[in-house]
Amino acid sequence: MINLTILGCHSATPRANAFPTAQYLEINNKHFLIDCGEGTQRQMRKYKVGFSKINHIFISHLHGDHYYGLVGLLSTYGMLSREKEMHIYGPKGIQxxxxxxxxxxxxHAKFNMVFHELTSKESELIYEDDKVTVTTIPLNHRVYTNGYLFKEKEKPRKLNMLNISGYPEIDKADYLNIKAGRDITLTSGEVVPNKSLTLDPPKPLSYAFCSDTSYKPDIVPIIKDVDLLYHESTFLADRQDLAKKTKHSTSIEAAKIAKDASAKELILGHFSGRYPDTTVFQKEAKTVFDNVSLAKPGAKFTLK
Amino acid sequence: MINLTILGCHSATPRANAFPTAQYLEINNKHFLIDCGEGTQRQMRKYKVGFSKINHIFISHLHGDHYYGLVGLLSTYGMLSREKEMHIYGPKGIQxxxxxxxxxxxxHAKFNMVFHELTSKESELIYEDDKVTVTTIPLNHRVYTNGYLFKEKEKPRKLNMLNISGYPEIDKADYLNIKAGRDITLTSGEVVPNKSLTLDPPKPLSYAFCSDTSYKPDIVPIIKDVDLLYHESTFLADRQDLAKKTKHSTSIEAAKIAKDASAKELILGHFSGRYPDTTVFQKEAKTVFDNVSLAKPGAKFTLK
Known part of the structure; x- marks a missing residue:
């Protein structure tokens, strides 16, 4: 399952009701913070994010609107007497x-901060546990920037109890073998194929976070078939010139990436303050890709 | 005239409706920012503070809840294409x-940042122009900390036009001498004393910002007769032990300082999150000093 909460999604400078980039991701029961603009900890309080669940923070790049909330958050963890290690992934220099x-x-924090500084321009696996992998998505911005691809691991096949009950000879002792994908040979010599004893596990879900970047079609193979894609769209197509100059994307470009990657759903964000009504981004992106949502503080996206 | 806007006034960690210390002070048409906890620039937007008016920022100490918003604010000034110098006063190491x-x-900011790093443990004049002086108030906290005393300069005496019109011999050419405090000698030899030709100017106003600190009665002579005093009161008297340990003040202690300094008005702030209802601070302080207000985000205090 994926549960994504947008904590902030506006570009550049914080305003009364505009908060810089930060997202809280729950995937396969693992909890991650993605980017940490100024005021993120306040947004985490507002949207009731459990501080203690987070053990890994991923920072895309070191522009203030993605990073200036980190030091305050870590300081708060110190005041909360945190003792668990905190892992922080981000560009070289962050530590x-x-x-x-x-x-x-x-x-003075009691907990250990483990910084994982990134320098590679190639996509690399930077995190793996029993349930999730995280891979970098090298982006093209004014400073060294990575997006992150979060993927559930393939789950074991589930026992098909209905079919299994048709073979009284199959015992609980066999379940481990069946779950491991093995066929079962009966005393009669008949081989019962694993497929008829098991059900397909739920398809692993994936989430790609891509911010900030100019239009970069070579990320498409990395995020191919992603279930949920967040892609920045700082500008509309009317300011393609500005997007190019500042190495940001337009909503059309974000939609092209979603379409070419066959993403299931696209979330747009990192809106420039010049557009007071963000629904224009959705309208424009829909001319290229149908399933488009808009990020806004407190918005939740759930995939099961 | 003094116009003080509270931007944030809670201690320690930001919460959904609790913002760390920051104040915007207009005094004699000069504009200052005092402390800059995380999220201050967002509060400035919310309460419509003119960013471009501020040329001087005073930071009391380098704890995050008084300082972690500075870098984001300076970065925003860069994005706003500021060109005027910005002066920043604060403890050594801030630069x-x-x-x-x-x-x-x-x-990459176009404007010059001029850091004035403070190290003295004695009160010192750190800013002076034609209208205002700023003096440090050495405080006692866990790290090197200064409060700041902002004072209007004595204004020139005003012409008493009614009395002047009684002396047809006195000409506009004399006005400069009269404003400068000189007596006027008429052709008859009669000396008209300056006092009868002028009105007293408005009394210069003063504002003292004292946060964070343990109870420190030796600041009383520095802030004697201050018109408006902000003094931290993190705890109530019930947690005197914690106040002592963390080098903070209780509301009773803040009120004692106000009383001993013969302040006209006391504002309490820097409330610990353990007290959801802050009116208890006012109630307790009033047992010692009568004119007590509570800081809250957006509150304005005006003296004329």
Whole structure:
């Protein structure tokens, strides 16, 4: 299952009702924070994100609107007497700047901060546990930037109890073998194929976070068939010139990426403050790709 | 005239409706920002503070809840194409940490940031122009901390046009001498004393910002007769032990300072999250000092 909560989704400077990028992702019962603009911890409180569940933070790039909330959040974790390790993934340099700011405030945390500094321009697997993998999506912005692809791992096949009950000879002791994908040979010599004893597991779900970036079609193979795609769309097509200059995308470009990757659903975000009504982004993207949603603070996206 | 806007006034960690310390002060037509916790720029937008009016920022100490919004604010000034110098006053170390964070984000500001790093444990005059002075108030906290005393300068005496019209001999050419405080000698030899030709100017107003600090009665002479005093009161008297341990004040202690300094009005703030209803601070302080207000985001205090 995927549960994505948008904490902030506007570009550049915070405004009264515009919050810079931050997202809280629950995937296969793992909990991640993606980007951490100024004020993220306040948004986490507002939308009731459990602070203690998060053990991994992924920062796309070191522009303030994606990163300036990190030091305050880590400082708060210190005040909350956190003891668990916190893993922070982000561009090279993130450790030094963050630690200096914490040091000058004499924020003495009991917990260990483990920084994983990224430098590769190729997509790489940076996180793996029993349930989830996280892979970088190299993006093209004014500074070194990665998107992140979160994928559920293939789940084991489930026992088809109805079919199994048709073979009284098959015992509980066999279940482990069946779950592991093995066929069962009966005493008669008959081989019961695994497929008839098991059900297909739910298809693993995936979520791709792509911000900030200019239009970069070579990410399509990395995110191919993704279930949920967040792609920045700072501008509409009317400001293609500005998008190119600032290395951002338009809603049309985001929709093209979604279409070419055969994504199931596209979420647009990172809207420029010049567009007070964000529904125009959706309208424009829908001319290219049908299933488009808009990010807004507090919005939740659930896939089962 | 003094116009004080509270942007944030809660201690420690930001919460959905609790914002860390920041204040916007207009005094004698000069505009200052005092402290800059995370999210201050968003609060400035919310309460319609004119960003471009501010040329001087005073940071009391480098704990996150008073300082972690500075780098984002400076970065925003860069995006707003600011060109005027920005002066930043705060403890030694503020420049290096701030500039490193800006550098890593490749925030290229056109404007010059002039850092005035403070190290003295004695009260010192750190700012003076034609209208205002700013003096430090050395406080006692877990890290090096200063409060700030903002004072209007004595204004020139005003012409008493009614009395002047009684002396037809006195000409416009004399007005400059009269404003400068000089007596006028008539051709008859009669000396008209300056006092009868002028009106007293309005009394200069003053504002003292005292946060964070343990009870420190030796600040009383520095802020004697202050018109408006903001003093932190993180705890009530029931947690005197915690106040002492964390070097904060109780509302009773803040009220004692106000009383001993003969302040005209006391504003309490920096409330601990353990007290959901802040009116208890006012009630308790009133047992010692009568004119007590409570800080809250968006609250304005005006003195004329």
């Amino acid at each position: 030094k700047a963050t630690m200096q700011m914490l040091k000058i405030s004499e924020s | 290096k940490a701030t500039m490193q964070m800006l550098k890593i984000s490749e925030s």
